[in-house]
Amino acid sequence: MTELNLLKIPSENEYLNCIRCGLCLAVCPTYREYLDETASPRGRVALARKGLEGELELSSNLIEQMYACFACMACNDACPVGIHPADLAIEMRFVQEQIKPAAWKEKLFGGLIGRPAKMELATLPLRIYEAIGLRKLVYALAIRRLFSSQLRDMEAMLPHQPTRPLRQVLPLETKAVGETRYRVGFFLGCAQSLMFSEESAATVRVLARNGCTIITPKETVCCGMPAAGYGRQDLVEKHAKQNIALFEKVDVDTIITDCATCGSKLKEYGEILAHVPDWAERSAAFSTKVQDISQFLMSIPLEKPTGRIDARVTYHDPCHLKRAQGIWKEPRNLLKMIAGLEFIEMPESDWCCGSAGSQLITHYETSTRVMDRKVENIRSTRAEIVSSGCPGCQMQIASGIRRNNLAIEVVHPVQLLDRAYHNLEGDEWKKD
Amino acid sequence: MEKRLIAEFSEIVTTKGVLYSPEELAVYSYDGTFEEHRPDLVILPQSTEQVQKVVKIAARERIPVVTRGMASGLTAASVPFNGGIALSMTRMNKILEIDTNNAIAHVEAGVITADLQAAVEKQNLFYPPDPSSIRHSTIGGNIACNAGGPRCLKYGVTGDYVLGLTAVLADGQVIKTGGKVIKDVVGYDLTALLTGSEGTLAIITEALLRLIAKPKYQRTALVEFRDLNDAAQTVNQILAAGIVPATLELIDQTAISCIEAAMHLGLPLDMEAVLLIECDGSDLETVQREIDQIEVICQSCGADKVSIAKDENERTQLWKARRSVSPALARMSPNKLGEDITVPREAIPEAIRRLKKLSSEMDLPIVIFGHAGDGNLHPNILFDKRDPQQWARVEQTVAAEFQIALDLGGTLSGEHGVGILKRPYIQNALGKVSIDLQKGIKKTFDPLNILNPGKIFPDD
Numbered sequence: 028m029t030e031l032n033l034l035k036i037p038s039e040n041e042y043l044n045c046i047r048c049g050l051c052l053a054v055c056p057t058y059r060e061y062l063d064e065t066a067s068p069r070g071r072v073a074l075a076r077k078g079l080e081g082e083l084e085l086s087s088n089l090i091e092q093m094y095a096c097f098a099c100m101a102c103n104d105a106c107p108v109g110i111h112p113a114d115l116a117i118e119m120r121f122v123q124e125q126i127k128p129a130a131w132k133e134k135l136f137g138g139l140i141g142r143p144a145k146m147e148l149a150t151l152p153l154r155i156y157e158a159i160g161l162r163k164l165v166y167a168l169a170i171r172r173l174f175s176s177q178l179r180d181m182e183a184m185l186p187h188q189p190t191r192p193l194r195q196v197l198p199l200e201t202k203a204v205g206e207t208r209y210r211v212g213f214f215l216g217c218a219q220s221l222m223f224s225e226e227s228a229a230t231v232r233v234l235a236r237n238g239c240t241i242i243t244p245k246e247t248v249c250c251g252m253p254a255a256g257y258g259r260q261d262l263v264e265k266h267a268k269q270n271i272a273l274f275e276k277v278d279v280d281t282i283i284t285d286c287a288t289c290g291s292k293l294k295e296y297g298e299i300l301a302h303v304p305d306w307a308e309r310s311a312a313f314s315t316k317v318q319d320i321s322q323f324l325m326s327i328p329l330e331k332p333t334g335r336i337d338a339r340v341t342y343h344d345p346c347h348l349k350r351a352q353g354i355w356k357e358p359r360n361l362l363k364m365i366a367g368l369e370f371i372e373m374p375e376s377d378w379c380c381g382s383a384g385s386q387l388i389t390h391y392e393t394s395t396r397v398m399d400r401k402v403e404n405i406r407s408t409r410a411e412i413v414s415s416g417c418p419g420c421q422m423q424i425a426s427g428i429r430r431n432n433l434a435i436e437v438v439h440p441v442q443l444l445d446r447a448y449h450n451l452e453g454d455e456w457k458k459d
Numbered sequence: 460m461e462k463r464l465i466a467e468f469s470e471i472v473t474t475k476g477v478l479y480s481p482e483e484l485a486v487y488s489y490d491g492t493f494e495e496h497r498p499d500l501v502i503l504p505q506s507t508e509q510v511q512k513v514v515k516i517a518a519r520e521r522i523p524v525v526t527r528g529m530a531s532g533l534t535a536a537s538v539p540f541n542g543g544i545a546l547s548m549t550r551m552n553k554i555l556e557i558d559t560n561n562a563i564a565h566v567e568a569g570v571i572t573a574d575l576q577a578a579v580e581k582q583n584l585f586y587p588p589d590p591s592s593i594r595h596s597t598i599g600g601n602i603a604c605n606a607g608g609p610r611c612l613k614y615g616v617t618g619d620y621v622l623g624l625t626a627v628l629a630d631g632q633v634i635k636t637g638g639k640v641i642k643d644v645v646g647y648d649l650t651a652l653l654t655g656s657e658g659t660l661a662i663i664t665e666a667l668l669r670l671i672a673k674p675k676y677q678r679t680a681l682v683e684f685r686d687l688n689d690a691a692q693t694v695n696q697i698l699a700a701g702i703v704p705a706t707l708e709l710i711d712q713t714a715i716s717c718i719e720a721a722m723h724l725g726l727p728l729d730m731e732a733v734l735l736i737e738c739d740g741s742d743l744e745t746v747q748r749e750i751d752q753i754e755v756i757c758q759s760c761g762a763d764k765v766s767i768a769k770d771e772n773e774r775t776q777l778w779k780a781r782r783s784v785s786p787a788l789a790r791m792s793p794n795k796l797g798e799d800i801t802v803p804r805e806a807i808p809e810a811i812r813r814l815k816k817l818s819s820e821m822d823l824p825i826v827i828f829g830h831a832g833d834g835n836l837h838p839n840i841l842f843d844k845r846d847p848q849q850w851a852r853v854e855q856t857v858a859a860e861f862q863i864a865l866d867l868g869g870t871l872s873g874e875h876g877v878g879i880l881k882r883p884y885i886q887n888a889l890g891k892v893s894i895d896l897q898k899g900i901k902k903t904f905d906p907l908n909i910l911n912p913g914k915i916f917p918d919d
Contacts, residue, residue, distance in 0.1 A: 108787075
């Protein structure tokens, strides 16, 4: 295993300190589904250690156990010794990519995802599918029934597709309604622009209404989370540098994102580049400016909406928001500002939804099992709307809801605020 | 393991219930200790019948069967040192019945203890045993080790709640012991014999558990002492006053600073010890009166400060702190070795004095915490295993700790069990007559020696 010396490998403190107490088993979504040590954080730490120490080969099966982790970070929080099994699993993926790089990852994360225009082109068929009415037809004629269950669940993940990506629609500068009290940058995430453009449009409207002039740089690239998830930590650094340099050109004190995943990655840039010459200070300065939309809105004198939303609403904590950023009160407080809205907590609100980026595609069985647990918890609240500020969670939950034949709407908290602002006549918001 | 056997086992539990890749075997090689040995096969059965069939083949082929739950044990009892089958009961996790009329739960062995507690509490019932591992240990494992926990002081240990068991014997026969009756004196008490037998006599697959009414009220106090001896004396004063708190936990200074480093709860760092005391019951006035009385006793015994948890949130925080002591100690030094010696409660102050003396004599830090109310202490030696000289001293220290317990009329283990780690000391504790008799019992149950071989008793 001499070649390991040349690689960037996890520090031994990350696995040697594991005392094997087993606390992490209780909180791990994959362990709780399979009740098999192989699918547990403690098991993954043991495998990482044995792989790095040479007791086991870094086999494809060993690495697969690292990919089976949903990186929900519940184990990181539970570990009394302070090690981070979920982070270790991600680092092990990087070890594998350094030894045996997969060419498709270079193309996907280095080429496609790093270039917004290419991403827009690649997702064009989805917009056409929606725009020409094909999607409606698929549902009307029940063609979905002919799909395999996995394809059906994946199709159900897709939100209503925008006619055009938001990146092409949003101006570089959106003026505040009235006097400009804050100049903020907006980091428009890929999923937000391509899939959830209505949400980010709502984010910009809500910000402008609350005295923000919003600068949305168009050349932002992926935050880096997908590349990190697939073991390409090196590309994350590349993406990070591009995004930092871009925002250095605009004069803003705050950089806002309405995507929990982007937010958690952007806030990590300072740590990721801390040891890179010339970038330590710049990355730290960038990361301290980043705020989740709910975090920012609850920190300013926010206009209280006068419109009503008469609906029972529950909230799902995205892992990337609650555990990665420590934000869980803000979105709840935001929802509770809305008149008529009946807020109800779901059981296990911070239990992973099973999305973890692309687990529904790569680990279908596990992903749907975790998803069904989440949907059952949502169903038990009898809520009409489930709210969550993460596109990954939203797609997953929407798919789970359709899979369980329920009619519950999935929205971003900021969309509900936006609706409440626009229901000024006290007109009850109705589902379309 | 041979392919034909893997195929045979797969027919019983399906291919999803049989694991044998190097990675899977590796993660079934350990428990909550640092001991390791790989099994040759992992089997995850889903019914008593499947266990029966598996054991029949194992007996035919003379393959060791080492039963385990979530492997949080602290004696390496579930580490398969002779290879063979690691039989994981985690997928037998159904709560079969909660009989509210008789206040009895019928569960499969793999039910997670905290899940059972939550389920019965919804029916206003209560399953008291609360090992620190409630969320990551199973009922089957708790029974096999006769697990304890803080609440044992008032409510007793796991064994006090086991009314009956379904178990698979070493030849594959099924035995049912006890039943839904509170009193039962027909024949030997096999339920009690299997409880705490660490998988060496039979494989427990189901249990009937006694439940009690859920106490409605709790009052929890954190009491700070400048002198560890005062804290130890206080424990006896409270009990002598006729008060039986649900829990009476002692945590010493080193342990306090570990918790504080991990959790930032604002615990006092300049105190030699704290007591965590909880009273519970169904009558608020009584519970309040007890905690008030305890406050007075603590102050007369030299307590520096008594703080009573104001709400459920504060109470939860205190318990979270207590539960994290053992793992949090791992932050302090590369290795730790925790025991669970138990002495008559009158001897607690003396036991603590001797442990402190031992610590300075051996030049090894010993952290002391535990269930002081029932005399069950957890002295934890902190050390670095990479230093061979230290390791030699650790082994001597452990032996001396056990001797302290025995000299004071106590025993080696209150709740962890023997497993492999306490094997060398058991003869000294029990004597040859008892050991020979127990080995005879083992031989009667398991003549082929396939059920968790090599555990509890030293080799002949």
